[in-house]
Amino acid sequence: MDDLLGNVLDLQGAWTASNTDEMRKRGVHIRQDLPAVLKEHSSALAEALGVTVEELGVEGRDGTGLKTEIPWVRVCGREQSPSATTGWYVVYLFSAGGDRVYLSLNQGTTVWTGGDFKARKVEDLRARVGWAMPFLAQQMAERVELNQEISLGARTPLGRGYEPGNVVAFEYSRDALPSQQVLINDLLYMVSLLRAVYDAELVAPHIPGDPAPEVREAEQSAAVVAGRRSRRATRPTRSGQGFRLTAAERRAIERRSVHVATPFFEAQGWTVKDVGDRESFDLLLKRGEERLHAEVKGTTSAGHDVILTRAEVEKQRRYYPANALVVVHSIVLDRAAEEPIASGGVLHCTSPWEIADEDLTVISYAYRTAVSNQNPVPGVQTPLSVLANGSRRLEQDRDASRSDVRE
Known part of the structure; x- marks a missing residue:
């Protein structure tokens, strides 16, 4: 595993948005090789997280089409964090310069509004970090090597966006990567911190930095009434993302x-x-x-x-x-x-x-269509017109x- 981390870091210096040979190699490590190694420890990871193996999520991404500057591999609860844009998770983040990799307890940096994803404000991300920290204080007391700030050296806004989402992280230098056993032990420890955050979410009526529950619920309800389909559940039952x-x-x-x-x-x-x-x-x-x-x-x-x-x-x-x-x-x-x-x-x-x-x-809008004012004739298509007095x-x-x- 340390070799794989080192290989990804070595390829970071050749980053380009185009799918070059170097980026294809990096993609194989991120999307296939590293997740495969982590899945060998699925039972231990699931136990540390308090979920079944089936509920454990392990995935890596380096960009669809255009290649991202900061690739990542994450571990999460599928229900609590159905995508990297929502919820909390533990993630490997590779610096732009290839000199270090972080194992970070992090979070989705966008929020679902019922119809789209919006980037979270930095102050909201930091408010969420501040909410999470007290639940981790006891477990973190003896791990003085943990970092509360990370610096990825990213040039792109997406790459820089991971930094304010960090709660705590291990930093591994390219020149001094730990052995696989140390890396796995650190990962299990970070997953235990993630579990503490998930448990705290279960009883939190509201997390600072999140939209008000009433606002999110109204947005989601409006989307449902309007018949909007979503690739994702609007609300994981155990997550803080959109509590009803x-x-x-x-x-x-x-x-x-x-x-x-x-x-x-x-x-x-x-x-x-x-x-x-x-x-x-x-x-x-x-x-x-x-x-x-x-x-x-x-x-x-x-x-x-x-x-x-x-x-x-x-x-x-x-x-x-x-x-x-x-x-x-x-x-x-x-x-x-x-x-x-x-x-x-x-x-x-x-x-x-x-x-x-x-x-x-x-x-949402209530929109008056032309259908209500006309009698449909079989076999004849009636065009709909936009009415100026449609009510908002x-x-x-x-x-x-x-x-x-x-x-």
């Missing part, structure tokens, strides 16, 4: 957000009435002759994005300036009990709340009873 809140969890978060917002307004002299079960807003506030219509959003995320229905947007624009948006973010969700319990939360209030078009992101909609996957009333 249950109806009970959504109710617990909603109740908590209203519970936090109510005393906030009462302290300002408002009389607070919860009208969320029959109006397109949550709290009706009265203070003398004053009226305020407050929309309350609760989330386990940092609260940078929330979901609004079309009715909420239209009504709040009519209520302005006698309106308010209350976001109760960073709510803690405990799933250990029979019924989920929401606690904590940080309140942020905007009042008056003016909704600008540039602050809205369209998740912001979708929210809400508790059915509340959604029906509001819409």
